[in-house]
Amino acid sequence: MGYYKTIYLAAMTSISSEVYEAAAVDGASNFKIFTKITVPMLRNTTRFLIITSLIGGLQMFEEPKLLFSGWASLGNGQTGGPGHTALTTVWKFFNDAFSQDSRLGYGSAMAYTLFVIIMLFSVVGFRLSRGKDGKGE
Numbered sequence: 001m002g003y004y005k006t007i008y009l010a011a012m013t014s015i016s017s018e019v020y021e022a023a024a025v026d027g028a029s030n031f032k033i034f035t036k037i038t039v040p041m042l043r044n045t046t047r048f049l050i051i052t053s054l055i056g057g058l059q060m061f062e063e064p065k066l067l068f069s070g071w072a073s074l075g076n077g078q079t080g081g082p083g084h085t086a087l088t089t090v091w092k093f094f095n096d097a098f099s100q101d102s103r104l105g106y107g108s109a110m111a112y113t114l115f116v117i118i119m120l121f122s123v124v125g126f127r128l129s130r131g132k133d134g135k136g137e
Contacts (some may be wrong), residue, residue, distance in 0.1 A: 004049055004053075007045060007048075007049060008042065008045060008049075011041075011042050011045040012038070012042065015037070015038065015041050019037055019041075020033060020037065023036070023037055044129050047125060047128050047129050048125070048129065050125075051121055051122065051124070051125030054121055055118050055121055055122070058088075058089055058090075058114060058117065058118060058121075059090055059114075059118070060088050060090065061088060061090040061091055061094065064086035064087070064088055064091060065091060065094075067086065068086045089110070089114055090114070092110065093107050093110040093111055093114065094107075096110065097110075097111075
């Protein structure tokens, strides 16, 4: 949460105070100022944070692995936590590619598929962040 707060704070401080003063002089309420000025001016920042958090979520491996790596040693033979509730895409790839069965081809296919999905998120995020004229806002 600290990362997102820092990015939003930096984006909010870049909004000129003259814009807020002009809205206040025009008689806009605080709610109108927030919905008509602040939110639209933070649109690109919000898009950036959504795309990067989705990509980060797809690549998550360490946190669930650290929390639930001892689950298989309890004798139930499962990986990914109780009922596979903490199994992420990268953890599934790791288990399939480097387990005792060593299905490297299947793991490689999963890694390439994850790469394509992340590239699609990146392209969509890039296209959304461009302005209507195609040069940015």
